[in-house]
Amino acid sequence: MASEEAATSPPAAVDAPEPHASSKLTPALVLACLGVVYGDIGTSPLYALRESLVHAHEEGLPETAVIGIVSLLFWTVVLIVTVKYVILILRADNNGEGGTLSLVAKAQGALKAGPHARRRRLLLLLGIVGVSLFFGDSMITPAISVLSAVEGLTLVEPDFQPWVVPVTLAIVIVLFWVQRGGTDRIARLFGPVMLVWFSTMAVLGLGHIADDARILQALNPLRAAGFLTHYGLAAMPVLGSVFLAVTGAEALYADMGHFGRSAIRTAWSVLVFPALALSYLGQGAMVLAHPETVSNPFFLMAPEWFLVPLVILATAATVIASQAVISGAFSVAAQAVQMGLLPRLHVKYTSDTQAGQIYLPKVNAVLLAGVVALVLTFGSSARLASAYGIAVTGDMVITSVLAVIVFRWAWNWKWPLIAAVMVPVLGIELIFFSANLMKLLDGGYIPLVFAACAIALMVIWGEGMRRLQDKLASESIALDLLAGKLAKSPPVIVPGTAVFLTADPMVAPPALLHNLKHNRVLHERNFIVKVESATTPRVPDDARLRLEAIAPGFWRAWLSFGYMEQPNVPRALASAKREGLKFDIMSTSFFLNRRTLRSGKGTLMPHWMSRIFVRLYRSAAEPTNYYRLPSNRVVELGQQKNI
Template sequence: MASDGAARDHSAADPVSEDHSHSKAGPALVLACLGVVYGDIGTSPLYALRESLVHAHEEGLPESSVIGIVSLLFWTVVLIVTIKYVVLILRADNNGEGGTLSLVAKAQGALKKGPRSKSRRLLMLLGIVGVSLFFGDSMITPAISVLSAVEGLALIEPGFQAWVVPVTLAIVIVLFWVQRGGTDRIARLFGPVMLVWFSTMAVLGISHIADDARILQALNPLRAAAFLADYGIAAMPVLGSVFLAVTGAEALYADMGHFGRSAIRIAWSVLVFPALALSYLGQGAMVLAHPETVSNPFFLMAPSWFLAPLVILATAATVIASQAVISGAFSVAAQAVQMGILPRLHINHTSDRQAGQIFLPKVNSILMFGVVALVLSFGSSARLASAYGIAVTGDMVITSILAVVVFRWAWNWRWPLIAVVMVPVLGIELIFFSANLLKLLDGGYIPLLFAAVAIAAMVIWVEGMRRLQERLAQDSVPLDVFAAKLSKSPPMIVPGTAVFLTADPAVAPPALLHNLKHNRVLHQRNFIVKVESATTPRVPEDARLHLQDIAPGFWRARLVFGYMEQPNVPRALAQARHVGQKFDIMSTSYFLNRRTLRAGRGTLMPHWMARVFVTLYRSASEPTNYYRLPSNRVVELGQQMNI
């Protein structure tokens, strides 16, 4: 087996293929990884043990309950994060990229080779559900993280309690406001701050383990099993809070393309996991020795002189955790656009050095309003914890299901091996999902409501675009026949190149038909261009353009971009010079069809569905910006259509 730093060929059957993007995980990369990948899970000790102990509902909390809960926390982190993500899922990269949509693309690519290609639509639906749950989680994470940190100020000055919500709102609003300017400069501080955070957690934990050394019994998984056996069904609310310890674990896989699996694994093994374990053990030992600290064990571990600096450090850590989630939401939304499950969204690139630094105004606004609404509605991290967990567990279950598809049909694992590896993991996650469902009426419906809206929007968009393309194809003229007729009896020919962007290159684009109808001219060279998204994150330049002669003066071009890339049509068409076609930007015009949809008397879909689809269609960003077309060379021709 090759080491994690070695680059290997990404063959479909090789589950150990290494990413090419970061073959060597140096200290700088590992440090940067701390600030982005581990921000969310790194702030879980602020509230995970506290909420778990609260849900135990016992006066005095006997030693067996405290040790049992800490054991549950420890082994949940081991099984879900270390075994599932660090050992298994990080191997399931898609050419070095991770995340739910990467896993969907990899699973679809595996099934495409066999007779199960019809299952690809089901996989896409699973991906839509997973992405939607992630968006729901993206709203709750900043709210609960920042609230939990600011609440520490009330321990310093009890009269500050009334200011917790206003200060939290101020931090959240500033956090979302700075997104538009890019965060690449301030992000350089994320790693060092999180290094101090994890080191501080570890030191505080070590300093309290001696308070009651019986807490070390929590390292025995039998203590966790004994707690579950003693409590029975009453342990379900506790499990719902225990799961808070692994929220953010999905970031290990989602951010793999930026840092590589080696850096993520080193950071987890060397610093993050030891710090988390020591923090939970230290908090547990302190609660055993001083039961009155159960109200806020994390902050009460600190000596009085260090409480204020710890609150400031915790606030910085939660802001970093929130920033990581927001950046992740931008990346996922951009991938969803590329894969056709969201309308085109306006994307600003905020850094000329890092391709992944993007800003999506609409996504940012939706997240900000959602976070503000959650802070105002719940007002405390304890109440918000009741709404937390359902979206994360649902997303993790979907990840496990997609992983099973990859293990079986991409890596060719046998079913017995898959059962041994994944049944325990999936079983545990389903138990946690069931436990979190108990929070449904206490606020757990909120992330599900967010997710349901996102799922409905994505499904309607995908289905609407499919039906629209089918309708347009029925009324269209085959391009080959049309081009041949024009070649035999052409209208007036004008010099230059015309590029017609279309979703179906097999038929004559409406913009071409409208141009002939109204202007009665044809350009000397005409390229019918379709932009496609690959199931890989990036496409090599030499595989970007696929050109086909149709008739004299007509070519069909297929441009392929990875789902992590921003389409740039002019740059891609410039590759045609390798086959003798030169593009002069000053003599090239780009023709776009501006289609106006109306939810009127059409029969394309039910009226309510049509209204949603039309709203989504109108919200799409201008193709000129999305495809990086020169605005002074674009010609738009209108068309109205009832659906």
């Protein structure tokens, strides 16, 4: 593989473009928003109340606690989703884009590089933890969602129980298999299906509220507070399950760049929130009136004739929820590569019209293996619920901490205002995080183990690249010195342009030195190019290229790409014509240094770290495809390094 000469550097400070205008609010946009943004949180009623009631029963709480638990569900959704995300966090966009890494980039941009350099590194580490937890959640969501839907068939046919796991695995395997071909066409059905899903939830819930009107007392937040104060620590297991009601809330922020905050807010306030509230109230009223329905209150709300159609609809909704999480994992992984947190990954674009429709084979394979392992290990959504929650709550706490940084240094809020707004939110999230930690030994360790592995890989990759660059810089020749000598005593000059991709444009790229040593020629025009990832989602064309003349025939070039963009080096260099420089792709050669690393014979890092780093290094995608280089214009020169 080509080495770090073709590696994207960490985020660079560039002039931020004007935030792009949100898409015009239309019914079609709101409908599409339902299918992508709200799939995960929209399937929470399948298991959130059921698991909360199970833990309440295990703690010996009276049946009247149903009102308190439904109140907890309702007000958790209000505070975490409506107040934190819909009202506050959706305002903290990074030029129209959202997500953990967008928030990290925005927070880093608010801190000056000099006096706050250490804080910027800590923010990046915090972002690494958040992204890792998100990947853990991306495995659990498809497993628990599809399992909970398929289990509904056991209410129709109890003998179907042995087939729950095989059918779930079949659905999951098909779901991941279709990713390679893209989901652009079937995604058009996501919105209408979720519209039917939310409407069905609302109608079923509304139809059962009259079963026991006492459930309306759950709208009083004092019932939730009374439940907590009365039962104290005994309520902690219940809180761990209550939090299942807001899993997927991060998608509201992560998908903001695709739909805009107006569509997300409209869909939430007009349909999603009312449907969720009615579903939880209806389930609670039914359980109060018929305690025997506590085993599966969601499906038992349906009349017998509608049970099979409801299971089919629920299965479709859970597949859509899983698809949204998988697509989100692809996007986050691509952003992590752009920010230098992961090696280059092969990215396949699956849509001619939607830039965000991408497929990452390695990420898809890892997620599939994880989901299959979870389904086989736990075998039921009730058992898997014990593993769910820790990753989500951890990610939400990190989002809140990053939001505080943005509020203070980007928006210049005063500390009293920040405390008034965020202390209650952070306090609630920390309580939920503590409650979910009680699930640690029951399976909660699984997302933490996966997150820890992801964190270790990102940290080792970043540290390994930093040390390797330092070593190469100490062994390199200053580019200015070499260019000056070549100008005074030039070798054979050949027509055309040579482009040398490098991670450090201040030193002579090894590929340039090898070309001079072995071929004994120099091109008319030589561009020493560094590719940078900006702290903005996209970079305008007029800020894409920055040139600096070094000596006759030599230029340094910095190419900036947003972390939501796929780098296209030839197209970016073509803008050199604006600077009066000739750039003809048909007379240009791209020189890459193919460096081979060997572990165990150097002192660059501990042996165990070097082995992992070398494996990551070798797994990186070829720079020819990643940087959109024309394969028939690429020249690779080899080099071996011991680390």
